[in-house]
Amino acid sequence: MRGTDFVSELEAAVEGAVIGRELETLDPWLAISPDKLLETCRWLKESCEVRFDGLQCITAIDWLETDPKKASKVEWEPHTELVYHLWSTKARASLVLKVKLPRWKDDQQGQLPEVSSVESVWRGADWHEREVFDLSGIRFLGHPDLRRILCPEDWDGYPLRKDYEMPLEYHGMRGR
């Protein structure tokens, strides 16, 4: 979805939602403020001129350099980034939303970062959010049934985090 007027419309409709943008890249994206996510998504699906009626994918990217040698060189602070790929079946247009979250809530190790669930906007988000919760450890507030989906229910840790360590043993089975 190219065109800045669409973004200004969004800014007018949901104040303070757009906190960054990059419209001249391969996949144009908007950075959305985490507390405005649900509102933005609802607007994009229901009120926007191009109805983004499909949610294709939710990805969580863990930005953490585990190698201490390289860690000093990277220019970003450790954080988690949620990427939403939306598309419109009518206009065949796609849009990327990026939401920046802390790796841990309040920087407390073990406290999962929280963001509101968009399951009420797109029902397809249900399983995708469960998967992100399962593998990347992000809590979606308002999700009807937030359980692990791919890993066993008693699994420890979040495999797609960069600092994840494979357990040595699981129910008597050797892990490594």
Added chain:
Amino acid sequence: MAEFLIETMGFPAWLSWTAIAGLSAFLILNVIAGGALVFIWAERKIAARIQDRLGPTRTGGRFGWLQSLADGIKLLAKEDLMPDGADALLFRIAPYVSFCASFCAFIALPFAFDVVGQRLNVGVFFVVAVLGLEVFGVILAGYASASKWSLFGAMREAAQVVSYEVPLGMCVVVPVMLAGSMDLVTIGEKQAGWASNWFIFHDPFTFIIFWVYYTCALASVNRAPFDLAEAESELVAGFHTEYSGLRWSFFFMAEYGSMFLVSALAAILFLGAWNGPIPVSQLLGLSDGMAANAPYALRLLGCINLFLKATAGVLVMMWIRWTLPRLRIDQVMTTCLKYCTPIAAAMFAGVMLWQLFLPGGLIAGSFQNAAGVREGWLEQSNNQDPDNEDALSDILPSRRIVEVSR
């Protein structure tokens, strides 16, 4: 035969009857078991050919003809597993209940004139009733297995078999009505002569009702597309999910036995029983068309005749199984209650009216032969001494022989 032992050899009656009963049972058992082996092999070969495969090719030299025996040995050697929560006694006896029901029905099934375990004046009734008992084995198996899939299979089987008894019974009544007897031997005898004497060609109604019978028979022995009790894509294996080894194979023996039984019953009721399409022996003057006076060699030929017809029925069942998808339970019930039962009832009424108004057939004289046979039969029964307990002599021809020989 028992009379021969008693009269000629001077054996005590109880011993001779027991010995003969044992012999009959042994022979029938072998027919079922041997038949099942052959049919299982045939099914594998036919399925394979239908599906562009080869099927068994090596066991026993060529064509894999010993494959079912090899399978049997493998099954014998298998561990006899029983689920923890299973009801041990019921779980163990269920296959035998199934098998016995299938086996018992063979007692009254004539393979040729008087080549029958026990001739009964209610033979048709007996066969259909006992065949229905097979469902008990399945229900027991499903209930005792302590598995939900088995229970589903058992409940489906119960619902299905009980429903299909209704149209099946109606179809069976038609030949009974035409022959005027429930005795399978009599029904068979009535169809002697040319193929036009067969009940299927008696009138258009019987022609239709034969196909209704075949459909219902297919459903009552749980063959595709009515194999809901063991629907592998839904219920894993249905009622025999938890069975292994020999017990499992007993279910299969029962299934193949029943398949053969209903096909043989179809042959007897509609397809001229042991009579060939052309009355060769009669034309050659070897017999007068009445099987009662036929020599043993002709009875043997009659056996072969019946076996061929029944086997053809079984082969068609296999053909259907490997062609059609499975019906859903509600569709099975619809087929039974909305189609088979009304059609069977209408055809029954149709046959009745036909008998009333066109007893000689559409073209006068075309059924002369049949009429002749019928006359002969009536004469025969009238000729007997009225004091001789007419009805009973009909039931037990062997006793009649005893009395005649006195």
Added chain:
Amino acid sequence: MSQILDEDQRIIEFDVRTDEMLVNMGPQHPSTHGVLRLVLRTDGEIVSEMEPHIGYLHRCAEKIGENLTARQWIPYTDRMDYLAAMNMNLGWALTVEKLLRYQVSEKARHLRVLITELNRIASHLVGMGAYGLDLGTFSPFLYAFREREKLLDLFEEVCGARLTYSYITVGGMTADLPPGWLQRCEAFLDQFEPVIREYHTLLTTNAIFVKRTANIGVLSPEMAIDYGCTGPVLRGSGVDIDLRRDGESIYTAMYDGYAFEVAVMKNGHYPRDHEYPAVPRDAVLGDCWHRFFVRMLEVVQSMDLVRQSIDRYSQCKGPLGEPLKLAEKLPAGDAYLETECPKGQMGFYLVSDGTSIPWRVRARSSAFSNLAVSPELCRGCLIADVPAVIGSLDVVMGEIDR
């Protein structure tokens, strides 16, 4: 008055109330297409609730992708939708090429169309045959596998593998076609064309098949889009979307100049529907029958595309081109690309921090979203309909669990 009615209702309910039963269908079950576990809450034969449990085949391929170079991850994409590995390879290769802004040679482009469309036929053959199996007929399954076997022979010739090809790779193909392959491929197509009629006789028009699939598991277009369903599942609901025509330019450029019509019902008609059996009267748009039929049409459509691509490929004079280096450096940034795979739209997302090893890879599975809608479709159906619905979604667990 209302109180009396309420009371009456309670009595009636009490009279006919039966206990609900919780049944596990899978993970070891003949018709769950791999290791899928469905928990059914049943009232007799009626399924009141169905919940899929997935993850039995989870390998965390995405984590593995963070430790390999982009080209090294190609074999892992093979193992996602293992029935259409060529399409998976293509999806990932194009995503990396999108990030690199790389364009393959004309010859490689046509070869890619050729090989992915052939793989689409192979995948739909399995989907079709296995669907027959789900409905209790065994023979079409073997007829489908007989033809697929010939396709696998063709694939084996080009890349040595029969299932996990890794043939399409970043920047091109691992090898060119062996001599004489095109003739053999054409011979296969000529032989295969009349066989399709067989499938229509055995399945599409079979009265029992129609009874089992028509008006079962009806998926409305709104719900399909809401759940992110794609591919034949979406088109079976009458939504006219096919990424080969509507996708991103880097993907649609591949099909530039190719003539094909999207297999979807428009104004009550399928494209060229006079050549195929008529839609049965009981069938409702979005039911299992339509999903199945769309796949059958796509087989023919793919055959057309393969024939076209054979022409174009043999006219290409230039070299096929070498694939990129195994450890090609990726520019910093991210790229997301969806391609039209046999099961639906398979998306790959690649995030790079400027090294040759991706920072994060993500596979958006089509079957994952398609399966997510199954509880809605199975609510209130019979047990026998559950395999019918799951089969019509044509799921592959390797892709769902990744």
